[in-house]
Amino acid sequence: MTGAAAKFAPGDRVRVLAHFPPGHIRTPWYCRGRTGEIERICGRFRNPEQLAYGHRDADREVLYRVGFASRALWPDHKGGKHDRVEIEIYEHWLEPMPGDAT
Amino acid sequence: MSGHEHAGAPAHPHHPPPRGPDGYEADPTRHHPPGPDLEDAPLAHHQVMQMAVTSLLIEKGIFSADDMRAQIERMDALTPARGARLVARAWSDDGFRRRLLADSKAAATELGMDIGPVPILVMENTPDTHNLVVCTLCSCYPRFLLGIPPDWYKSRSYRSRAVREPRRVLTEFGTEIDSERRIRVHDSTADMRYMVLPMRPSGTEGMSEEALADLVTRDSLIGVTEPHAG
Numbered sequence: 001m002t003g004a005a006a007k008f009a010p011g012d013r014v015r016v017l018a019h020f021p022p023g024h025i026r027t028p029w030y031c032r033g034r035t036g037e038i039e040r041i042c043g044r045f046r047n048p049e050q051l052a053y054g055h056r057d058a059d060r061e062v063l064y065r066v067g068f069a070s071r072a073l074w075p076d077h078k079g080g081k082h083d084r085v086e087i088e089i090y091e092h093w094l095e096p097m098p099g100d101a102t
Numbered sequence: 103m104s105g106h107e108h109a110g111a112p113a114h115p116h117h118p119p120p121r122g123p124d125g126y127e128a129d130p131t132r133h134h135p136p137g138p139d140l141e142d143a144p145l146a147h148h149q150v151m152q153m154a155v156t157s158l159l160i161e162k163g164i165f166s167a168d169d170m171r172a173q174i175e176r177m178d179a180l181t182p183a184r185g186a187r188l189v190a191r192a193w194s195d196d197g198f199r200r201r202l203l204a205d206s207k208a209a210a211t212e213l214g215m216d217i218g219p220v221p222i223l224v225m226e227n228t229p230d231t232h233n234l235v236v237c238t239l240c241s242c243y244p245r246f247l248l249g250i251p252p253d254w255y256k257s258r259s260y261r262s263r264a265v266r267e268p269r270r271v272l273t274e275f276g277t278e279i280d281s282e283r284r285i286r287v288h289d290s291t292a293d294m295r296y297m298v299l300p301m302r303p304s305g306t307e308g309m310s311e312e313a314l315a316d317l318v319t320r321d322s323l324i325g326v327t328e329p330h331a332g
Contacts, residue, residue, distance in 0.1 A: 026239060026291050026292050027291070028238050028239060028265075028289060028291060030238075030265065030266075042221070042292075042293065042294055043221075043293075045292065045293040048292065063292055063293055063294075065294070067286075070287075073265075074266065077266075078267070079267065079268065079269050079285060080269070080281050080282070080283070080284060080285060082284040083268065083269075083284060083285045083286075083287075084284070084285075084286055084287070085265050085286075085287045085288075085289060086286060086287070086288050086289065087289045087291055088289070088290070088291045088292035088293065088294055089291070089292075090292070
């Protein structure tokens with residue numbers, strides 16, 4: 001099962017959904033609602049949010065690495081101005097930035 | 103005291119307690135009062151479940167007890183020395199360095215090394231960038247390459263602070279990263295695993311790959327330290 005083409009490409013600016021559902025979630029709390037940039041496409045992997053509940057045929061979803069400026073994550077960040085955090089995030093957690101073409 | 107010995111007095115004052123070969127009393131409780139031990143507590147739910155599932159899998163012949171023992175032995179035999187070998191080769195052979203960064207599994211195969219089924223991304227330190235690896239959600243670590251992670255890697259303190267204030271965390275590990283150098287923290291949240299390719303230290307020109315590998319420690323592969331010559 002290959003599914004549709006990846007929705008985002010490296011360099012695209014994306015926002016992580018500010019959703020807070022219960023259950024097994026791999027999107028860390030600290031990046032929800034924050035804006036970053038696609039660093040690379042990692043490939044397709046079975047959605048761990050379904051796997052965690054015994055769905056062995058979980059959807060194969062596109063997994064991205066998204067880079068965030070540390071200051072975008074924490075406005076009071078005191079490190080270097082170019083410091084960043086890169087996080088693996090599944091496609092269904094990402095939305096395009098308003099105004100950006102996808 | 104009405105004829106009773108008072109608490110704490112030896113029961114047989116003329117026969118001192120027996121001593122072990124190290125000179126300490128053979129009864130350790132006299133020096134170390136029994137404290138709580140994890141294994142004294144009743145089994146927790148998941149421990150019972152794990153034992154039940156293990157017995158069922160063995161009973162149904164999915165694998166044998168020896169298969170399981172052998173797999174644990176194989177996993178325990180994996181060490182950071184494997185990562186150090188990859189790094190030493192990358193420092194010595196620029197073509198290998200590029201192949202390692204592009205596809206670590208294929209590159210490791212060139213050295214006859216199987217780094218397992220989980221993709222491992224190698225992140226290269228440069229004069230401009232220092233890489234640091236963490237798993238804020240649990241304790242994801244490139245186990246099939248480097249073996250089991252250090253305890254601190256799994257601690258809540260490291261997991262929460264490595265993303266929030268990496269420079270302070272690094273300082274606590276004795277590592278100062280120049281403020282002009284960018285820090286890239288890799289949060290290992292899903293299906294990738296990470297290894298840092300440190301910079302080759304100065305003063306190592308002409309060293310053999312074996313000698314170079316000795317400079318590469320586990321912590322430098324996680325990014326909390328940088329290797330130094332000698």
